[in-house]
Amino acid sequence: xxxxxxxxxxxxxxxxxxxxxxxxxxxxxxxxxxxxxxxxxxxxxxxxxxxxxxxxxxxxxxxxxxxxxxxxxxxxxxxxxxxxxxxxxxxxxxxxxxxxxxxxxxxxxxxxxxxxxxxxxxxxxxxxxxxxxxxxxxxxxxxxxxxxxxxxxxxxxxxxxxxxxxxxxxxxxxxxxxxxxxxxxxxxxxxxxxxxxxxxxxxxxxxxxxxxxxxxxxxxxxxxxxxxxxxxxxxxxxxxxxxxxxxxxxxxxxxxxxxxxxxxxxxxxxx
Amino acid sequence: xxxxxxxxxxxxxxxxxxxxxxxxxxxxxxxxxxxxxxxxxxxxxxxxxxxxxxxxxxxxxxxxxxxxxxxxxxxxxxxxxxxxxxxxxxxxxxxxxxxxxxxxxxxxxxxxxxxxxxxxxxxxxxxxxxxxxxxxxxxxxxxxxxxxxxxxxxxxxxxxxxxxxxxxxxxxxxxxxxxxxxxxxxxxxxxxxxxxxxxxxxxxxxxxxxxxxxxxxxxxxxxxxxxxxxxxxxxxxxxxxxxxxxxxxxxxxxxxxxxxxxxxxxxxxxxxxx
Numbered sequence: 001x002x003x004x005x006x007x008x009x010x011x012x013x014x015x016x017x018x019x020x021x022x023x024x025x026x027x028x029x030x031x032x033x034x035x036x037x038x039x040x041x042x043x044x045x046x047x048x049x050x051x052x053x054x055x056x057x058x059x060x061x062x063x064x065x066x067x068x069x070x071x072x073x074x075x076x077x078x079x080x081x082x083x084x085x086x087x088x089x090x091x092x093x094x095x096x097x098x099x100x101x102x103x104x105x106x107x108x109x110x111x112x113x114x115x116x117x118x119x120x121x122x123x124x125x126x127x128x129x130x131x132x133x134x135x136x137x138x139x140x141x142x143x144x145x146x147x148x149x150x151x152x153x154x155x156x157x158x159x160x161x162x163x164x165x166x167x168x169x170x171x172x173x174x175x176x177x178x179x180x181x182x183x184x185x186x187x188x189x190x191x192x193x194x195x196x197x198x199x200x201x202x203x204x205x206x207x208x209x210x211x212x213x214x215x216x217x218x219x220x221x222x223x224x225x226x227x228x229x230x231x232x233x234x235x236x237x238x239x240x241x242x243x244x245x246x247x248x249x250x251x252x253x254x255x256x257x258x259x260x261x262x263x264x265x266x267x268x269x270x271x
Numbered sequence: 272x273x274x275x276x277x278x279x280x281x282x283x284x285x286x287x288x289x290x291x292x293x294x295x296x297x298x299x300x301x302x303x304x305x306x307x308x309x310x311x312x313x314x315x316x317x318x319x320x321x322x323x324x325x326x327x328x329x330x331x332x333x334x335x336x337x338x339x340x341x342x343x344x345x346x347x348x349x350x351x352x353x354x355x356x357x358x359x360x361x362x363x364x365x366x367x368x369x370x371x372x373x374x375x376x377x378x379x380x381x382x383x384x385x386x387x388x389x390x391x392x393x394x395x396x397x398x399x400x401x402x403x404x405x406x407x408x409x410x411x412x413x414x415x416x417x418x419x420x421x422x423x424x425x426x427x428x429x430x431x432x433x434x435x436x437x438x439x440x441x442x443x444x445x446x447x448x449x450x451x452x453x454x455x456x457x458x459x460x461x462x463x464x465x466x467x468x469x470x471x472x473x474x475x476x477x478x479x480x481x482x483x484x485x486x487x488x489x490x491x492x493x494x495x496x497x498x499x500x501x502x503x504x505x506x507x508x509x510x511x512x513x514x515x516x517x518x519x520x521x522x523x524x525x526x527x528x529x530x531x532x533x534x535x536x537x538x539x540x541x542x543x544x545x
Contacts, residue, residue: 010454013454013455016348017348017351017352018352020345020348020349021348021349021352021364023345024345024346024348024349024425025367027345027421027422027425028367028368028370028371028422028425029367029370029371030386030392031379031382031383031385031386031422032370032371032374032378032379032382034382034385034386034392035378035381035382035385038385046385046388046391047390048385048391048392048395087284088284088285088288089285091281091282091284091285092281092282092284092285092286094278094281095278095279095280095281095282096282098278099276099278099279099281099282100276101278101279101282107282107286110286110289110294111285111286111289113289113293113294114289114293116479116527116531117297117524117527118482118483118485118500118523118524118527119483119485119500120483120485120500120503120504120520121297121300121483121503121520121523121524122293122296122297124300124503124504124507124516124520125293125296125297125299125300125520126292126296127507128296128299128300128303128507128513129295129296129299144288144292145292147288147292148288148289148292148293151285151288151289155285180277180278205373208375209375209376209377209378211375211376211377211486212485212486226375226377229377229378229381230377233377233381233490237381237384237385237388241381242385245378245381245382248374248375248377248378249374249375249378252370252373252374252375253370253373253374255373256369256370256373
């Protein structure tokens with residue numbers, strides 16, 4: 001720090017900056033911490049601080065068929081939709097970045113649209129079109145919707161990883177006589193694998209959390225966790241919701257840690 | 272011009288899915304605006320004539336316009352600390368912002384509701400310390416809605432701002448100081464203009480996200496804070512009025528598109544992707 005920059009005139013600003021950072025930190029984290037604590041409450045209402053601790057809301061959660069059923073539906077939904085989106089998105093990103101495709105920037109922009117268009121519009125549109133096809137209230141309908149919503153994240157993540165990789169490595173393999181598929185499998189894929197796995201994780205999280213399309217397309221029988229939470233929230237809040245929210249939070253937190261580990265591995269390999 | 276290579280076929284699954292399950296349905300919904308219940312512009316006339324539609328659209332714009340500056344002002348110091356603090360501090364801050372960012376919007380909105388409710392944490396705290404006697408109404412009104420939006424949208428501003436700030440050459444500030452600018456003036460005249468692309472990107476992302484929000488206003492706002500996405504849902508689920516829903520969707524989409532186009536003109540999308 002130079003003597004000029006650290007003169008006393010800056011001190012109040014530094015204090016203000018620190019205070020605002022602490023305020024933002026509290027705003028971002030306190031809700032999550034409070035929900036975690038309340039989920040272990042022994043009281044039948046969302047009281048804070050809780051009068052005592054218990055696991056009764058977790059027991060209730062895991063013994064209520066509606067919640068268990070919705071957890072199952074969520075898994076049946078997020079596994080295929082995240083895998084499909086990852087395969088389709090990786091293939092598309094590879095073609096757009098490495099292939100000589102006319103209008104590649106335009107196609108890329110179109111593939112990003114599901115992020116830009118507000119969720120309510122996508123949800124209403126799918127609901128409307130599904131009515132004629134009998135897809136509302138089916139797992140297939142949900143999987144199709146979630147795959148489309150996940151696609152942009154996969155394409156963006158994999159495309160940016162491909163742009164960083166040296167295309168000449170593939171060219172060298174091809175020159176040495178490797179067929180295109182072998183070049184992809186032995187050279188390209190290992191290089192971008194961390195990005196592909198990272199986008200698979202993102203897709204899983206997004207699918208698990210997605211509410212608006214699920215709200216329109218699901219039914220009482222095929223109802224993912226997010227919709228089950230929503231319908232409970234419209235009634236009375238009770239600590240079961242805090243328990244399921246904590247489960248969701250834990251799931252996201254673990255996936256984030258896995259993703260950070262993947263990214264750390266990737267940057268190590270680059271240097 | 273070299274021939275198009277066979278790898279173009281790899282695009283087929285993704286573009287096919289996008290067309291059939293996204294572009295087609297959205298196009299169908301927007302077309303309802305002009306065809307339901309009969310061809311013509313009557314749905315847009317309705318939007319203009321019925322005070323409820325105009326009020327909700329105005330509300331939505333107003334809420335986005337209030338949320339955006341709050342988020343930018345709160346995100347700025349965090350991004351600044353991230354960009355110019357120690358590496359250790361930066362890692363902690365990135366983690367701090369990422370954890371809620373990855374947590375579902377529904378979970379965070381519900382958590383915010385617990386904090387803000389009548390006998391919630393904030394009210395108990397304020398009463399416990401004797402600041403107030405009666406619980407403040409913080410939920411199901413504008414306060415609740417703003418608190419929810421700001422909380423959820425902070426990362427959208429912090430990350431673009433951070434990437435703009437991290438690229439600023441520290442020598443520039445030293446040069447300004449050497450040339451005799453007091454710190455505050457150097458900040459306002461040299462530093463601030465250089466963060467502008469980050470500010471614009473973050474602010475636009477926040478503004479367009481807020482325009483389309485459904486979960487937060489439904490969960491934390493009151494009846495008087497109804498927003499466009501809720502109105503679209505209402506038109507379809509309650510009234511089966513696909514024409515008005517389509518017209519509202521078109522207006523919402525146009526507003527989003529215009530804002531993104533403005534951002535593209537001023538900052539450039541390449542910059543945003545960095």
